[in-house]
Amino acid sequence: MTPEKMTDPKSTGGHLPGYLATQRNDRWWIEPLLTGLGFALFVAYSTWAAFQGAHYWAGSYLSPFYSPLLFIDPSVPGAAPIEHAWFGLWPDSLRAIWPSWLPISPAFLILAGPLGFRGTCYYYRKFYYRAYFSSPPGCGIEGARKGKYRGETGLFLIQNLHRYTLYVAIAYIVILYYDAYHSFFRDGEVGVGVGSIVLLINPTLLSFYTLGCHSFRHLIGGRLNCFSCNAVAEMSHGGWKKASGLNRRHMMWAWISLVWVGFTDFYVRMVSMGIWQDWNTWG
Amino acid sequence: MSQRNFKIWRGDADGGEFKDYSVECGEGMVVLDAIHRIQTEHSGDLAVRWNCKAGKCGSCSMEIDGKPKLSCMTRLSDYQPEKTVTVQPIKAFPIIRDLVSDVSWNYEQNKRIHPFQPDESSSEKGLVMHQKDVDRVQEFRKCIECFLCQDVCHVLRDHEKHDEFVGPKFMIRLAGLEMHPADTADRIASIREDFGSGLCNITRCCTDVCPEHIVITDNAIIPLKERVVDRYYDPVAWLLGKLFGGRKKKPVDAIEPTKTIRV
Numbered sequence: 433m434t435p436e437k438m439t440d441p442k443s444t445g446g447h448l449p450g451y452l453a454t455q456r457n458d459r460w461w462i463e464p465l466l467t468g469l470g471f472a473l474f475v476a477y478s479t480w481a482a483f484q485g486a487h488y489w490a491g492s493y494l495s496p497f498y499s500p501l502l503f504i505d506p507s508v509p510g511a512a513p514i515e516h517a518w519f520g521l522w523p524d525s526l527r528a529i530w531p532s533w534l535p536i537s538p539a540f541l542i543l544a545g546p547l548g549f550r551g552t553c554y555y556y557r558k559f560y561y562r563a564y565f566s567s568p569p570g571c572g573i574e575g576a577r578k579g580k581y582r583g584e585t586g587l588f589l590i591q592n593l594h595r596y597t598l599y600v601a602i603a604y605i606v607i608l609y610y611d612a613y614h615s616f617f618r619d620g621e622v623g624v625g626v627g628s629i630v631l632l633i634n635p636t637l638l639s640f641y642t643l644g645c646h647s648f649r650h651l652i653g654g655r656l657n658c659f660s661c662n663a664v665a666e667m668s669h670g671g672w673k674k675a676s677g678l679n680r681r682h683m684m685w686a687w688i689s690l691v692w693v694g695f696t697d698f699y700v701r702m703v704s705m706g707i708w709q710d711w712n713t714w715g
Numbered sequence: 716m717s718q719r720n721f722k723i724w725r726g727d728a729d730g731g732e733f734k735d736y737s738v739e740c741g742e743g744m745v746v747l748d749a750i751h752r753i754q755t756e757h758s759g760d761l762a763v764r765w766n767c768k769a770g771k772c773g774s775c776s777m778e779i780d781g782k783p784k785l786s787c788m789t790r791l792s793d794y795q796p797e798k799t800v801t802v803q804p805i806k807a808f809p810i811i812r813d814l815v816s817d818v819s820w821n822y823e824q825n826k827r828i829h830p831f832q833p834d835e836s837s838s839e840k841g842l843v844m845h846q847k848d849v850d851r852v853q854e855f856r857k858c859i860e861c862f863l864c865q866d867v868c869h870v871l872r873d874h875e876k877h878d879e880f881v882g883p884k885f886m887i888r889l890a891g892l893e894m895h896p897a898d899t900a901d902r903i904a905s906i907r908e909d910f911g912s913g914l915c916n917i918t919r920c921c922t923d924v925c926p927e928h929i930v931i932t933d934n935a936i937i938p939l940k941e942r943v944v945d946r947y948y949d950p951v952a953w954l955l956g957k958l959f960g961g962r963k964k965k966p967v968d969a970i971e972p973t974k975t976i977r978v
Contacts, residue, residue, distance in 0.1 A: 445778075445804040445816075446724040446733055455801050456781030554937055558918050568869040571920035572781050581874040583914035584940075592948040595941075646933065650941035655952075658896035660845035669847055679933060 451566070453574045460570040468563030470687075471556075474694055478543070481697050485537030486510045488697070490704035491714070492618045493627040494611045495697040496634055497539045499604075505536060510704035546693075549601040552594035554646045555686050595647040605642060608635035618714050625712025627703060634689075634696045641685035644678025716741045719791065720799040721749060723761070727812045733801070734758075740791050746802065747775050747786040750814070762813035770926055773861030777814050778803040783863040783924045805866040818862050824881050827909070828888055829967040832900040848896045854934060855891040857927040858884065864921035864931055870914050880911035883921035883931045890935035893942065901966040907943045909969035912936070 446455070454460075481488075481497050487510030488495040494512060503526065504517040514520065522536060530536060550556050561567045568575035584591050612635060615628040642648065653672025659665050678685065702708035719740040722733045738752045747765055754761050763786075766772040770788040777786050780794070780801050794800050808816040833842060864883040870876045881889075889910060893902050906912050917940075921931045929935075945952040 445726075445731070445806065445810050446801075447778075447803065447806045454781045455778065455803065457798075457801075458780070554917055554933075557916065558932075561916050561918050567916060568873065568918060568920070571867050571918075571923055572778070572783060572872075574873050575869055578873055581870065581876070581914075583870065583880075583911075583916050585913035588916070589913070592940075592944050595944060595949060646937045647941060647944075650938060654938050655942065655945060657848075657894055657898075659847045661896070682933075 449574065449578075451574060451576060452569060454570075454572055456570070456572055460573060464559075464563040464569055467559045471559070471563070471690075474690055477694055478697070481701065482537055482539035482543060483535050484701075485535045485539070487701045487704040488512070488539070489516075490627065490700050491625070491710065491712075492615045493625075493631055493700045493703065493710075494615075495700040496608055496611070496631075496693050497543065497697045498537075499611050500542060500607050501538050502541050503538060510701075545597070545600045545604055548593075549597040549642070550686070550690070552591050552597050553686065554594070555683050557591060594645075595651065598642070598645055598647045598651075601638075601642050601645075605635050605638050608638065611635075618712075621714060623713035625710045625714065627699060627710050627712070630696050630699050634692055637685065637689040637692050640678055641682070641689040643675060644680075644682045644685055645675075646679065646682070649675040649679050717796055719749065719796060721753065722799050722801045723750070723753070723814070724803045725758075725761070725813050726810070728810055731810075731813075735799075742792070744791050745787055746777075746779055746784075746789045746791060746800065749791060749800075750786065750802070762811070762815045764815045771859055773859035776805055776861045776863050776866065778805060778866075783866045785861060785863070785926050788926060805862065807866040807868070807872045808862075818865075820877060821860070821862055821865060821882070821884065824885050825888070827881070827969040828885060828892070829900055829902070829905075829970060831892060831895065831898055832965065832967075833897045834899050842897050844896065851934070852891045852894050854929055855887040857929055858887060859927055860884070861926060863924045863926065867920040867924045868915075869918070869920065870911075870916075876911070876914055880914040881909075883915070883936065885910065886912070886915070886939060887929060887931055887935040890939050893939065899965055903942055903946045904966060905968050906939055907947065912939055912943055915940070 447453070478497060481495070485505075486508040488498040489510055489512035494501065494516070501512055501517050502519055503522040504512055504514055504520070505522050506514050527536065534540065562569055566576040567581065582588075612628070612631040615631045616622060616624055649672060652675050653659070653668035656665055656668055659669035659672070699708070703710045716739045718737055721736045721738070723736060725731050725734045736753045736757055738749055738756060740749055740752075747763070747768060750761065750763050754763070763775065765775040765787065767774070768787045770785055773785070775786040776783065778784070779786065779789055783805060786802070791800070802814065804810050804814045804816045808818050808820060811817050862884060865871055868883055870880045871882055889902060889906055892898050892900070893906065915936050917932050917936060919932045922929070922933070925931060945956060
């Protein structure tokens, strides 16, 4: 049963139709504007950083935009030593098929992982449906594509792959913790620098974001109907409660971890270029 | 006491217009108080639905300065005294008159949902639930059926997909049943196909407007979407469910609207 279609403004209680039509007089547009600009800024910076293909390594610090390092071209400035590459030098076969307009940068091989996770994240979906797709731009604000809306049943069916990207994101966190661990060693000597702390904070914030993810919360226990039925379910309930605690601040962790991962690359880049001095115990 | 200005939509399904009113308002008054004063002093035939005046009956839903709200819980002190307050009926449903909309579509949707189907074998000793199992579904029972979430949902409000999407209010009812440890009905296929879980793009407006602060999106809709993923988009979860999980064995579809059922 469908209520009678309401297209005549006179019969819609003063709700005039049209894109962005609303009776709201508060600054509803600030949130989508700021989040839209903030994320665009991050995308612009990370794209620029990936295009550099250089200055991603400083002492024992590896930029998260370049981790895991699959292949290395040691001739570029600020490149990691060859032993840090998982598979050694860039193979000629890969160079042969690499697009000519794209710099040979290890970042391009791995950025799809975190991008896929954030791109299908339930929080980011809210933000970019509002900020970039006007679907809707705000609560009670008429959006775009009236009559053509398919939600997440058409093109956006791809959002259902979120849990696979979660598995990838968890693997990345393990790798980033490994990078952070290695940042405390330089030439066989244990030490600590500002960069080590920056690199250690990065996967920690990413963990708070990832382990509060809605898919993780579902898989760890939310999928169950009975939390009290057996010992495994009881344990799952404990995990579900912890994930729910992080989930309540999912938006906050999403933004903090996003900013920090960008800052971590920036810090490593600045130290690698010699613009910033890293305070550390190695001298 | 100070004079405050209101712009209230007056009319019915055939048409109408905004009319301006000015009334004395005092400290602690809510928008519904002002509407009652307008009824008393200016327009006795102004139609408004209300009952408890305590934010618990869900009757006085309307749009105040474009935001879906309970008028009995909206203080006038939240609005600048010199600004005119605009009051309209909710948008997602047909207007009966003035500030009163016909929300009967929602009751029809409720009838489409199969009621609780407990395990027959456990009925002798009665249903025993542990608190940790109750906690999650208890939140959904706070719903006062104000339909503000239905009104603000752009799938219904702007795209008018009433035939395809049941709306957030009934997503929480479905979630409460689907997650219930004693319910035996398998509702996943129905949630996806009959009730349109895929049409929600989780922009969270329903959660933002809920006067009972039910976290509709994160605690009801997204968990249901994840269960749909288990069934249709994750072969590993589907296989594990087939082999080890799922005591819900009775698939149920939506009930045809014409069929009368006990709820």
